[in-house]
Amino acid sequence: MNPAAADPLTFAGMVLLRSFQFDFTRYIGAALLIGAVVWVMARTRLASRKLQKRQATAADIRREFLQSVRSCMVYAVISLIVVALMKAGVLHPIARNGGWVKTIALLVTMIVLHDGWFYWTHRALHHPALYRRFHLAHHRSVTPTPFAIYSFSVGEAAINALFVFLWLVFVTTPPLTFLTFMLFQVLRNGMGHAGYELSPRWWLSTPLTRWINTTTHHDLHHAGGFNHNYGLYFTWWDKAMRTEHPRYAETFAKVTTPAPAEPVGLPASA
Numbered sequence: 057m058n059p060a061a062a063d064p065l066t067f068a069g070m071v072l073l074r075s076f077q078f079d080f081t082r083y084i085g086a087a088l089l090i091g092a093v094v095w096v097m098a099r100t101r102l103a104s105r106k107l108q109k110r111q112a113t114a115a116d117i118r119r120e121f122l123q124s125v126r127s128c129m130v131y132a133v134i135s136l137i138v139v140a141l142m143k144a145g146v147l148h149p150i151a152r153n154g155g156w157v158k159t160i161a162l163l164v165t166m167i168v169l170h171d172g173w174f175y176w177t178h179r180a181l182h183h184p185a186l187y188r189r190f191h192l193a194h195h196r197s198v199t200p201t202p203f204a205i206y207s208f209s210v211g212e213a214a215i216n217a218l219f220v221f222l223w224l225v226f227v228t229t230p231p232l233t234f235l236t237f238m239l240f241q242v243l244r245n246g247m248g249h250a251g252y253e254l255s256p257r258w259w260l261s262t263p264l265t266r267w268i269n270t271t272t273h274h275d276l277h278h279a280g281g282f283n284h285n286y287g288l289y290f291t292w293w294d295k296a297m298r299t300e301h302p303r304y305a306e307t308f309a310k311v312t313t314p315a316p317a318e319p320v321g322l323p324a325s326a
Contacts, residue, residue, distance in 0.1 A: 067143075068136055075135035079128040082242045083206055087124075090202040090246040097252050104315035105253040107275045107307075110199045112251070117203050123193060124206035127213035134217040138224055147225060162233045166223060167240065167289060173219045174288040179299070181212065182282060190215070200249040200278050205242060244289055248274035257312040260305055267292055272308040276301045 097105060141147040181191040193209040200207075208216065223229070247254055248271060255270045267290050277285040284301035287294045294300040301307075 068140075071136045071139050072132045075132035075139075076128055078135075079131045079206075080125065082238060083124055083128060086242040086246040087202040087205055090243070090250050093254070094202065094250050094252050101315050102252070104313075105311050107251055107253060107272060107311055108199050108279055112197075112199045112201045116197060116199065117201055120197055120201060120203040120207040123208060124203065126210065127206035127208045127216075130210055130213040131217050134214070134221055138221060159230045159233045162227065162229060163236055163240075166227075166229075166233065166237050169223070170219055170237075170241065171287060171289045172293065174216075175286050175293040177215050178286045178288075181215070182286075195278065195282070197249070198278060198280075199251060200275070201251055202246045202249055204249040205245045244269075247271055248288070249278075251275065253308065253311045255308075255312070257309075257314075259312075260308055270308060272311060273301075273304060276304060276307060 097103060138147065178191075181187060190209055190211045194204070194207055194212060197204045197207060206213065248269065250271045253271045255265075255272075258265075259268070259270060260266045269287055269289055269291055273285050273287070273291060273294075281301045284299055285294055285304065286299055291300060
C-alpha cells in the first residue's frame, strides 16, 4: 500500500511503525554485534581490557533495553514530523543522488557537526537545573553495556534527535549519506558503552587517531567523571575546553597493556 495514498491516520501509523522498525533494528543490531565482541573478549586474554571491576546486572541491561526502546519511539515521532513536512512540501531534505564527492563531504560534515552538537548539549544536561529531569536516566548505567546506546529519558532522546531534524531542515542530503551516518552513529555509540577497550594500544600515540574517541574516554564519564569527557566521536572539544579527564591517557595505557601470559606446564613442586 502506498503511504501517500492512505488516509492521514493510516499514513501516520505506517510512518511511525516503519520509523520505529528502522531505529530499533539499528539499535538492536549494533548492541548485539558489539555485545558479541565483548563476549568473546571476556573469554580470552583480552578480558584484561575490562574497564570496571563492577559487572552490569541483568536488571541494568533490562533497564537499558527498555529505555532504548522508548527512545526509538521518540525517534519515530520525530521522523513522522519530518515526513509530514516533506509530504506537505515544506521540506525537501533527501536528494536523489549527490555523487561520491558530495556524499562523502556531507557525511564528514554531518559527523563533525553532530560531535559538536553532542558535546555542548551533553555538557548542558549536566547542569544541576537539567540533570535530574533529562540526563539521570542515562547515568543510572554506572557500568554501561552496549544496550545503553539509546538509554535516555524522553527529553534527552528528543534533544538527540533534534540534530538530525535540523540537519534535514537546512541540508538536502543524499540517501547514502543519511543512512551511512545513522549506522556510523549507532555503532560508535555502542562502542562507547562496550565496557571493554576496543581500540589498539597505539591509538593515543599517533597524531591522527589520538583525536578519535575510545571506549575508555566515555566509560570514565559513566564511572564517576561527570565533569569530564562529554565528547562522542572526537576528543578535541574536551581538549579545547579542558574537560578531558586528567587520568584518561593513564587509564587507557593501563587497560591496553597486555595481560601476562598464564604459566604453562606443571607447578615446580609437582
